[in-house]
Amino acid sequence: MDKKIGFIGCGNMAKAMIGGLIKKDFIHSSSIYASNPSLESLDEVKSSFGVHITQNNLVIAKECDIIFLSVKPYMYEKIIAQIKDEIKENVVIVMIAAGQKINQNEKRFNRKIKIARAMPNTPAFVGEAMTAICLNDMITNEEKNELKTIFECFGKLEFIEEKLMDVVTGVSGSSPAYAYMFIEALADAAVLHGMPRKQAYIFASQSVLGAAKMVLETNMHPGELKDAVCSPGGTTIEAVASLESSGFRHAVIEAVSTCVEKSKIL
Numbered sequence: 496m497d498k499k500i501g502f503i504g505c506g507n508m509a510k511a512m513i514g515g516l517i518k519k520d521f522i523h524s525s526s527i528y529a530s531n532p533s534l535e536s537l538d539e540v541k542s543s544f545g546v547h548i549t550q551n552n553l554v555i556a557k558e559c560d561i562i563f564l565s566v567k568p569y570m571y572e573k574i575i576a577q578i579k580d581e582i583k584e585n586v587v588i589v590m591i592a593a594g595q596k597i598n599q600n601e602k603r604f605n606r607k608i609k610i611a612r613a614m615p616n617t618p619a620f621v622g623e624a625m626t627a628i629c630l631n632d633m634i635t636n637e638e639k640n641e642l643k644t645i646f647e648c649f650g651k652l653e654f655i656e657e658k659l660m661d662v663v664t665g666v667s668g669s670s671p672a673y674a675y676m677f678i679e680a681l682a683d684a685a686v687l688h689g690m691p692r693k694q695a696y697i698f699a700s701q702s703v704l705g706a707a708k709m710v711l712e713t714n715m716h717p718g719e720l721k722d723a724v725c726s727p728g729g730t731t732i733e734a735v736a737s738l739e740s741s742g743f744r745h746a747v748i749e750a751v752s753t754c755v756e757k758s759k760i761l
């Protein structure tokens with residue numbers, strides 16, 4: 496790709512995407528720029544991936560053709576005010592913040608601007624992100640394809656209607672955190688029963704990875720896959736019954752709903 500990609504804000508999500516892009520070898524590190532106030536994460540991406548770093552957001556504004564706004568949602572207004580008169584004519588702005596709507600941010604630029612709203616997740620770092628994206632009508636088909644290629648460098652991508660973006664935050668943007676909690680709990684239980692901790696994380700995480708791949712690759716219903724693990728009168732159904740009596744599914748549904756509601760008000 497011959498375009499320059501910039502990240503304003505070089506925190507957890509930006510670092511995951513930069514890592515995913517570089518590992519895929521899709522774009523040379525000299526075409527990636529990152530800005531951040533503190534040097535710690537900038538030094539990290541420079542030493543790991545060799546990208547350009549700066550503490551000045553205007554360098555990104557002036558240099559880059561595709562700019563990810565990878566700062567917290569409440570900072571959007573301030574950052575857009577800072578960069579809007581310095582960005583290139585045909586720049587594509589990619590908003591990844593939870594809750595930030597396209598039309599609300601279009602107004603902040605005071606001119607027609609190409610905006611994509613995306614919700615990725617941190618498994619981008621290992622090429623396994625799930626990203627949803629929606630675009631405003633200024634983005635051309637060619638640019639749409641470029642964005643598709645960029646996001647597919649580090650995982651799966653689906654184009655969706657903007658009204659579903661808060662749901663996406665709950666089901667995929669934030670859900671790696673819930674999955675890590677599940678893995679941690681599985682491993683704690685294994686440790687409780689005598690397994691060394693390091694080994695417990697391998698057993699727990701490979702099992703979750705394998706189960707996820709089964710759902711994605713067999714197209715079977717998760718319930719059917721669960722049933723195939725539950726031998727009659729066996730061990731698994733004991734665990735399943737215990738999870739049901741602890742309200743496992745209800746707890747997950749409530750958690751995701753809380754997340755979706757929070758995304759709506761950010």
Ligand SMILES: NC(=O)C1=CN([C@@H]2O[C@H](COP(=O)(O)OP(=O)(O)OC[C@H]3O[C@@H](n4cnc5c(N)ncnc54)[C@H](OP(=O)(O)O)[C@@H]3O)[C@@H](O)[C@H]2O)C=CC1
Binds near residue numbers: 504506574592614
């Ligand atoms: N983390 C995730 O899993 C996901 C996050 N997102 C979205 O990505 C965005 C970033 O989240 P996340 O990476 O977790 O947050 P982080 O806090 O890790 O990163 C935000 C970064 O923005 C930097 N920053 C603060 N002020 C400025 C400024 N004026 N100019 C440039 N950069 C600045 C911060 O620097 P410093 O630390 O020096 O203050 C920090 O490195 C959020 O909007 C979030 O909704 C979307 C999907 C998933």
Ligand SMILES: O=C(O)[C@@H]1CCC=N1
Binds near residue numbers: 593664668669
């Ligand atoms: O916690 C957050 O607000 C961000 C959005 C999705 C994942 N992390």
